[in-house]
Amino acid sequence: MTNVTITAPAAERLQLLRVLGPAHIWALGVGIVLVGEYMGWNFSVGKGGMIAGLAACWVAGLLYTCVAMIDSEVTSTIAAAGGQYAQAKHIVGPLMAFNVGLFLVMAYTMLEAANAITVGYLLDTVAGMMGHTGLNQKPFIILSIMFLAWLNFRGVLATLTFNLVITAIAFLAIIALFVSVQLGASAVPMDFSAITTSPLPYGWIGIVAALHFGLWYYLGIEGTCQAAEEVRSPARSLPYGTMAGIMTLLIAATMTWYVCSGLLPWEYLGQAGTPLFDAARVTGNTGLMVLLFVGTMFSTLASANGCINDASRAWFSMGRDRYLPSWFGAVHPVYRTPYRSIVFLVPIALIFALGAPLDQVVTFSILSGLLGYTFMTFNMVMFRRKWPLDTIKRGYVHPLHPLPVIVLLTLCAAAYFAVFLGYGTQLSAMMCFYIVASLWFHFRRYQFVRRGDQFTMPWPKPAGY
Template sequence: MDDITSAAAEPDRLRLLRVLGPSHVWALGVGIVLVGEYMGWNFSVGKGGMIAGLMACWVAGLLYTCVAMIDSEVTSTVAAAGGQYAQAKHIVGPLMAFNVGLFLVMAYTMLEAANAITVGFLLDTVAGMQGQAGLNQQPFIVLAIMFLAWLNYRGVLATLTFNLVITAVAFLAIVALFVSVQFGASAVPLDFSAITTDPLPYGWVRIVASLHFGLWYYLGIEGTCQAAEEVRSPARSLPYGTMAGIMTLLVAATMTWYICSGLMPWEYLGQAGTPLFDAARVTGSTGLMILLFVGTAFATLASANGCINDASRAWFSMSRDRYLPSWFGAVHPVYRTPYRAIVFLVPIALIFALGAPLDQVVTFSILSGLLGYTFMTFNMVMFRNKWPLGKIKRGYVHPFHPLPTIVLLILCSTAYFAVFLGYGTQLSAMMCFYIIASLWFHFRRYKFVRRGDQFTMPWPKPQGY
């Protein structure tokens, strides 16, 4: 598997197909993230109460708006598979690129596992409503991951077209629940009395702690970058799809908090497995229950589907550049997909989906994402310094620089503290994992990397590259 020569890799140097438009980019970004409205976000309410959950929703929304703005500029200019990994290898260097690629793979693979767990939990909940408690969830978890991996194996256009349809249905289900409750379709009226009677049950510090799971509303929107090499017009599709995606999610997140907080006691909401589906059950409407069951199922499948797409592109890109064994950098001769990367990551997702609790998997995904966002702050500053405006052609220029970068760094630092308050052991373990991986790359893998071949953009190379 070691890449002593390049002869074996040359036959596999097929290229990915440019077949995607802005709607597919939207479907990839929102499809990965929308499951955060259907599960996981509500743990922020359990951390600090209803007000803390709302503040986490909006603060996290500001963090991800900065992420979307920065990504839209850099990725529409560095339009290559791997997204932030491709940015890092051009702007920073190999060690940072390796770590960023690993952040992406871990974040999306853990998110994929969390989605599969939710599919099993949802089916178990519905079976319990029918008097068949104790459903074996594992076969459904395995089936969901295997089916979506097969779909990704067969081609990106079909994969993201599928995501476009089921993501739209899942989003419209949230809108339908919100409108129905507002017009009196619920047997239980909205009740926000807890906001006035006990607004901060655990004190002010828990507002910070709640930010940990508030990130789950939006985690993964940066995945739109992974499609950069497969869109027809990166300068148009990536900014439009990404910015439309974050606006969609801000609306969906606020509606979700409003509906669930108004229909359920915050003590129950803070530990619910499928909060939007539970909210539909509280209304007493069979139609809404069926709709939100379908919405929850579609949201989890869309997210897992997008995660397989993004994780495999990051792994494929790293392998193509010899940061990992080049065997994984092959493109399927018929379907033009990174099929070996897709297949390789399936058992890793299954191990975590079958053997780890949901909150732990969510935390691992969030931590990997946070590390990636922290990198983006330094990456953006270096990008503007090395190639000032007017020196190279950009697909999009985000406004207010460097304000979004500064805000993002401050919010990322706050989020690390929030994670430390509840999951300090996991934070330490993840940092140790990435340090060990960095040492492995430096001492064992870097010798196979062809540094001169990493720079593929038609720009003037920075001094010393």
């Protein structure tokens, strides 16, 4: 009798499910960002007046158009979870990849905290309108973050389908307010007299200062890259979803500035917590007030939902590559989600949502995003030099290179200066934080990184190597 040795098959490594299409990518990008139309952007008006707010809207739109173009090319080629982190890992090197991953996690986690703060503030405002003052906001902040974390835990398809629906409703609410005001549904007429009577209350420097919060209109559109490993056709879905998203946001941002600046005094608008909802209240139209209340709630929930998705994917990718403890690189055996990363980041978001002012949380998110955009400029140049257009297949090739890179780097430099004007101490503290984190990675964590396991793209050797 012949002895037969049966070898057990190697255990299959659990992977994220490829279930998303272009509409989900649009919902992820716009869902994260659309809350910027409902709150936060208006601080730019307080920095420099109505004209400065409009200039910040369009200049920031140009910056993010460059971001979307660059991201669409690189991510449609490097279709891996982690987005810009995966790009840095393949193109630049480990230290840059670690920092970029950290930029992403902090930007999205702080944005998530800002959304939760807005939910609590909005409910407190509505309760005050009904005569119930002094509403405790903290339970609603905690509940919103916990519910969305649970939704992300259960699966990405349900999460982003939910985002698709509520993001579409929030976007339609902005259009409805704009059209209704144009058709005379407002009890208060549109008034743009401040443009002539007080065009630049703080001088030309106000336009530069306004750019700081102008970024909030679009911050997070780059998050579409985080779902690259869960998209059915990355070469098609990522560019289509991202470029459609930035066009949607440019339209929504301009309409938002127009309606709010016409209905609200710029002095009030510059410090309002929920400007679009306040504009609807000024109209005196109950239907518009209800619609914009729903729109504000849906936009904040969609944004926080997308932020949990993106931050957890970046954290998961770093754990999988041993940039962080490999414990974070686990995939749930049933739901196929990075569940440990999702759960780990929840208390961090809660700490900032419950203990920090909204403008500082917003600034933390903006600065982390800015550092990531600065990286994109060098990353794009190195990508084109190492792998020219004829060496590897790209899902999308952005035009006019290197003009978008030059424009993006220039606008990032202006944005750093704008942040320094109002939040120089926080800018310095954040830079120190990232420097300390880099030193920790270099001296303590890098020894665990397996460089050979990181490069998953079937590319030829870089040009010149």
